[in-house]
Amino acid sequence: MVFSKDELEDILNALDLAIAKLIEYEEKYKKPLHKVHPKYKQSAKNLIHYLALRSFDESFLQEKLEKIDMPFSPRIGNSIFYNLFYFQVIIKSLLKKEYSTCPAGIITNKEAKKTLQTNSEALFGKLKNQRKTGIMVTQPTEAATNSHLISSLLNLGMDCARINCAHDDKKIWKNIISHIKSIDSSCRIMMDLGGPKLRTGKMKAGPKVIRIKPKKNNFGKVIEPSKIWLAPIGVLPPENKIADAIIPVNKKWLKKTKKGSFIIFNDSRDRKRTITIEEEAPNGRWGHCYTSAFITTGTVLNVHLQHTSVSEIHSVHETQPLEEVIVLKEGDMLRLDKKPILGQASHYDSENGTTKIAHISCTLPEIFSAVKVNEPIYFDDGKIEGVITEVHLNFLIIKITTTKKNGGKLKADKGINLPASHLKVGGLTKKDKLDLNFVAKNADVVNFSFVNNAHDVSDLLHELKKRNANIGVLLKIETQKAFENLPSILLKAMQNYPVGVMIARGDLAIETGWKNVAIIQEEIMQLCDATHIPHVLATQVLENLAKKGIPTRAEITDAAMAQRAECVMLNKGPYIEKAVKMLDKILSKMQRIQKKKGAVLPKLVFNEEVLINQ
Structure with missing residues (x-):
């Protein structure tokens, strides 16, 4: 025997413990498992097995298996019980011990792969150009009147269209959908509910x-x-x-x-x-x-x-007032108002001393009861950072700690993040419920913004049931709470079919910390793979190309790595057609050498003569 008996027995004991933990968790979560949609029965069970395996340090088992050259690949997450069982069979064979057949009802690697493909197609539709990763495109307002743009996007590779209910109105949404469906009836319509997004309020009008x-x-x-x-x-x-x-x-x-x-x-x-x-x-x-x-x-x-x-x-005819802005530098003070007072820049005296600090309101006054002194606050996707120095009944005083060298410009309708504050904000807003009346009738999938827990998902499913809406649900993970509660969120969402996850990297990066977002993105992808639920990679994919017409080197690499997802989302921009075309090419080429988390090794073309004669 190449490997010692003691070593193999040690590995077998570790595998026995791991499988016992899977069975224990399966019994523990019997109730939520019973409630999932019939199409998710095996997938939900595999999710529970994944949580069981991750309940202890699996690197211990990984190292033991690698010692005898048995790779503990991330791919085993797709069918955990099946793979651990066959690791067990191999070890027992080496030890010349008897082994049983795999229990019935356990999903295999092949079945897991097929299930993910089926679930992806149910959510995103059949993909163009034989791609394995879909392309979702955020629709600009002009798509309501420009059918040529929609036709171009569809021809270049757009698989599904995203409409954000936070912008425009029902008339514009309806026109966009009509244009899309008249050109390609199979194109999926994905509609974002705005959600309880915390934003800056309106500003005083500037000079005309x-x-x-x-x-x-x-x-x-x-x-x-x-x-x-x-x-x-x-x-x-x-x-x-x-x-x-x-x-x-x-x-x-x-x-x-x-x-x-x-x-x-x-x-x-x-x-x-x-x-x-x-x-x-x-x-x-x-x-x-x-x-x-x-x-x-x-x-x-x-x-x-x-x-x-x-x-x-x-x-010159009547000019429009310039958009007023507040320029904030490091050390400046800012007042955040609870009431919808129009924002205004700081006032200065003749000696450039501040007589009145800049102020702006926010869209969710309920946050004032939850924030505390010394908690961080971020504005405009983290471009301006500050710390809360005073908390009052009707306003907060914020000291700006980080921004651009010459000052950051704060405008109306810019995002605000309070990552360390325990905000009791989430679920469906009144506007979301009104928009849901339209979404339920006209969309194929509802994108659920700022979901934080299973209760939020339960509310959405209840509202969909009230409207007899048989549509897909895409969960946008963009807060620390959502990430922490993702397993329970998934199990609740799996009562509906189909379901997907969007990794909204913009808010997620601010909420969880820039240094953590790559790890958290990976963790979310692993959870989705274990659940056979498709996920969408979103935020800043080819953003420079879409907005300025020229891509950066880093975003090309980012787009290439996005091939690991089942779908990639592009935001709107003047050069969105170029971005779709580029992404289609990148994804198509990448799938020749990358298969989810594993590499594919096609024939490598290289100059043999130069290699021989060097």
């Missing part, structure tokens, strides 16, 4: 001014002019084109301008400026300006046609 600001280098030299869109009020630039400034003008006056025309005006500081028309569009004109300028309502524009002295005078 349009700022023209060309790009400069570090030496103050203009390297790129400001790109300006001139059009009648309400006419936005063509799709996939971004303007640095939009100037509302008269339609008839605008038609007289041509490529090469130039507009002379005195801005609000009485400085003479020039805009040159560089491109004609059906509903507007594109111009550029090499100098900074401030334009207000009534600013006189004098357009000169090229090679002629003829000019046309016009006044």
Whole structure:
């Protein structure tokens, strides 16, 4: 015998203990196991087995098996009892001991793989281009009026469409869904309930001014002019084109301008400026300006046609107020109001001393009874960090501890996170329940935001039952509580079919700490695999590409690793079509060498001659 008898007996004892623990947990959680949907019976049991195995340090068993060259792969999590039983059979065979056959009703590796595929298809539909990982795309508002964009996204590889109920309205949602279904009736509609998202309140309106600001280098030299869109009020630039400034003008006056025309005006500081028309569009004109300028309502524009002295005078139409912002630097103080008081920047005296600190309200006043002094607070996806220094009945005082070197800009409707506070916030809001009336009739899957515990899931399932809604549920895991309660959340959700999990890395990173998010992401993926429940990887996947048209190297690698998930979510952006196309290629190529957590080894093409002669 290659391995000593004592060593093999030691391993067999460890396996016996592990299997005994699986049976113990199965009996312990008999009641919740009985309640799951019939299609999840074996999967729920495997989840319980996974929890049993993780109830002690499994690295102990892993090391013992590896000593005799038996790999303890993460893949065993898909069918834990089956794999441990056959480890046991192998050891007993080596010891020349009798062994029994595998008990009935135990899911095998092959069955586990097939179950996950079936559950994924039930949630995301049949995937395009023979991919094993789906692509979910967040729909922009313009999808309600631009069927060409939807057609393009579908052709490029979009498998399912996400609509966020936190934005737009029922009319827009309905139009988006109608366009999608008219082009591809099989495309799944996934609708996010907004949930009890804690955000900053409204700001006071800023001045009604349009700022023209060309790009400069570090030496103050203009390297790129400001790109300006001139059009009648309400006419936005063509799709996939971004303007640095939009100037509302008269339609008839605008038609007289041509490529090469130039507009002379005195801005609000009485400085003479020039805009040159560089491109004609059906509903507007594109111009550029090499100098900074401030334009207000009534600013006189004098357009000169090229090679002629003829000019046309016009006044700028009503301008929209600039979005007010609060600039916060390290050490600054901020007041967070309980009441919906319009936010405002700090006031300063003639010597630049603060006479009134900046203040802004929040959307969930109930948090004020839960927060404490010295607890951290984060704004705008963690871009601005602070600590609570005072807690009052109607406001909090916050000291800013970390932000950008030149100050972070805080605006209305930006996320607020209180990771150390014990907030009693979760479940369905009044708006969620109203939106659910639409979702139940028009969506294939409801995405449940800010779920924290099994009770939240129970409320959602109750509301779906009231509406006779036979749709899928996608659980968005974005808080520390949700992660801690994930096993019970899954068991409760598995009373419905189908079910999925979204790893919402944005809020999750802030809630659990940046240094922990990679580990927590991995833990969630392992739990989902054990439960044969598909999971979606979300937040900032190819974000730079979708928003700016050029990907970063890091996000390409991130997208490649996302192939381990059953679906990947892309957020909207001006270059979303490029992002979908890129993601489709990355996922298709990655599945040739990566199979979930295991590597696939196709034929490697390399230069043999160079290798031989080196």
